Amino acid sequence: xxxxxxxxxxRSALEVVRGVEPRVAxxxxxxxxxxxxxxxxxxxxxxxxxxxxxxxxxxxxxxxxEGTVGRRFYAGCQNVDxxxxxxxxxxxxxxxxxxxxxxPHSGIDANLVAFWAILADRVESPALRKAQARQVNDLTEAxxxxxxxxxxxQRMLGMSLDxxxxxxxxFRPNISGKMFDQRSYGTDPATGxxxxxxxxxxAREFKPLIxxxxxxxxxxxxxFRIMREIADSxxxxxxxxxxxxxxxxxxxxxxxxxxxxxxxxxxxxxxHKSLRGPRGGMVLCGPELADQVDRGCPMVLGGPLxxxxxxxxxALAEARRPDFADYAxxxxxxxxxxxDGLLRRGATLVTGGTDNHLVLIxxxxxxxxxxxxxxxxxxxxxxxxxNSVPQDPNGAWYTSGIRIGxxxxxxxxxxxxxxxxxxxxxxxxxxxxxxxxGPDGAPSKAKYVxxxxxxxxxxxxxxxxxTPFPLYPAVDLG
Ligand code: DSN
Numbered sequence: 001x002x003x004x005x006x007x008x009x010x011r012s013a014l015e016v017v018r019g020v021e022p023r024v025a026x027x028x029x030x031x032x033x034x035x036x037x038x039x040x041x042x043x044x045x046x047x048x049x050x051x052x053x054x055x056x057x058x059x060x061x062x063x064x065x066e067g068t069v070g071r072r073f074y075a076g077c078q079n080v081d082x083x084x085x086x087x088x089x090x091x092x093x094x095x096x097x098x099x100x101x102x103x104p105h106s107g108i109d110a111n112l113v114a115f116w117a118i119l120a121d122r123v124e125s126p127a128l129r130k131a132q133a134r135q136v137n138d139l140t141e142a143x144x145x146x147x148x149x150x151x152x153x154q155r156m157l158g159m160s161l162d163x164x165x166x167x168x169x170x171f172r173p174n175i176s177g178k179m180f181d182q183r184s185y186g187t188d189p190a191t192g193x194x195x196x197x198x199x200x201x202x203a204r205e206f207k208p209l210i211x212x213x214x215x216x217x218x219x220x221x222x223x224f225r226i227m228r229e230i231a232d233s234x235x236x237x238x239x240x241x242x243x244x245x246x247x248x249x250x251x252x253x254x255x256x257x258x259x260x261x262x263x264x265x266x267x268x269x270x271x272h273k274s275l276r277g278p279r280g281g282m283v284l285c286g287p288e289l290a291d292q293v294d295r296g297c298p299m300v301l302g303g304p305l306x307x308x309x310x311x312x313x314x315a316l317a318e319a320r321r322p323d324f325a326d327y328a329x330x331x332x333x334x335x336x337x338x339x340d341g342l343l344r345r346g347a348t349l350v351t352g353g354t355d356n357h358l359v360l361i362x363x364x365x366x367x368x369x370x371x372x373x374x375x376x377x378x379x380x381x382x383x384x385x386x387n388s389v390p391q392d393p394n395g396a397w398y399t400s401g402i403r404i405g406x407x408x409x410x411x412x413x414x415x416x417x418x419x420x421x422x423x424x425x426x427x428x429x430x431x432x433x434x435x436x437x438g439p440d441g442a443p444s445k446a447k448y449v450x451x452x453x454x455x456x457x458x459x460x461x462x463x464x465x466x467t468p469f470p471l472y473p474a475v476d477l478g
């Protein structure tokens with residue numbers, strides 16, 4: 001597509017929207033302006049290509065398509081079949097998986113599909129059989145009690161939240177924490193790294209049905225070969241949630257023992273993080289679980305989103321191009337440059353560095369909570385998120401960490417020089433911010449003091465850093 005065509009497409013779309021509800025058109029335009037101006041370091045965000053974005057804005061959104069390719073509960077799904085089959089084919093080829101299910105709407109949904117597929121495969125439950133036979137509406141209250149009783153004792157072992165694990169790996173605020181009896185493995189307090197002997201010990205003691213690997217705030221690679229051996233030693237199904245690092249797997253930065261696909265029984269992911277696709281989820285598995293996975297809708301998913309599956313097909317086609325491997329490597333190179341820049345300036349990093357796309361700063365070294373640091377950085381035009389660190393004394397709300405990631409800035413083209421400049425800006429803000437106090441003068445974990453002149457100066461430098469790397473350069477909304 002020519003750059004001119006991209007600009008015309010987005011301008012025309014906004015013009016049409018503006019004709020109905022101008023405030024929505026204005027908000028869409030304002031979002032582009034905001035994203036263009038901010039130094040986006042949220043590790044789970046990225047910028048999808050114009051082709052991916054445009055594939056979502058159309059009449060595929062109007063179509064119901066429950067079921068799977070060629071086996072739908074609605075008539076007229078031939079074009080949905082085309083895009084769903086294409087997305088699945090690209091996913092299988094890209095990741096070397098024998099089966100891909102591209103319907104999940106999010107990472108949480110993808111994990112739910114995987115959990116139910118594993119339960120259906122592993123647990124003898126007449127009530128579950130009934131539910132899986134697509135008779136959910138026919139289940140009586142007694143059936144639901146039976147389902148709960150038959151499945152309620154199943155065990156899941158996943159990475160603890162404060163070590164970088166994810167809510168959907170069996171933690172209480174998510175349904176997975178209510179579905180499973182959960183125990184977690186942490187990291188070595190001295191190194192911050194996964195201690196595989198401890199994981200094996202926990203698995204031997206707990207005997208989980210499912211061993212989950214994957215993280216949203218662990219800055220290192222995971223050895224999936226060892227994790228599979230641990231799962232096999234206790235008869236667990238090994239599931240990997242690669243949502244954060246799918247782009248690094250697709251780009252062949254994570255290979256061999258660090259590529260989850262050959263080692264796991266089932267792999268879930270989102271499509272919008274390092275993979276740079278539309279907001280959504282996906283499940284990969286072998287033939288043993290394929291049939292159960294394909295029952296994701298209507299078992300746990302609402303009707304598939306054909307417009308998003310179309311965009312997944314486009315983004316996955318992009319990820320199969322040779323230049324995606326270069327992009328994936330640059331994500332990691334940039335994260336390492338950012339980590340090195342912070343370490344040189346005296347920051348404390350969980351595990352002392354990174355070998356993936358993210359860096360976790362322990363901001364207690366600056367005398368701050370994560371919440372104070374997050375807000376001070378935001379005031380200075382730097383968008384990050386607060387995150388727990390292992391054994392965090394400030395809990396999950398205030399936290400002691402700031403998580404930063406490089407997929408988005410790498411998409412814009414920033415490199416090692418700009419990462420060092422970014423490290424300088426982050427260090428400047430954090431070292432010049434001090435904890436504030438509440439109205440009664442008591443120390444506050446949320447309030448902070450930062451000279452507005454410092455915030456303004458850093459904000460200006462952040463904007464200058466971005467100027468040579470325009471976001472969606474071809475898109476001129478006028
Ligand atoms: N919300 C995503 C993240 O920021 O890591 C994971 O669900």
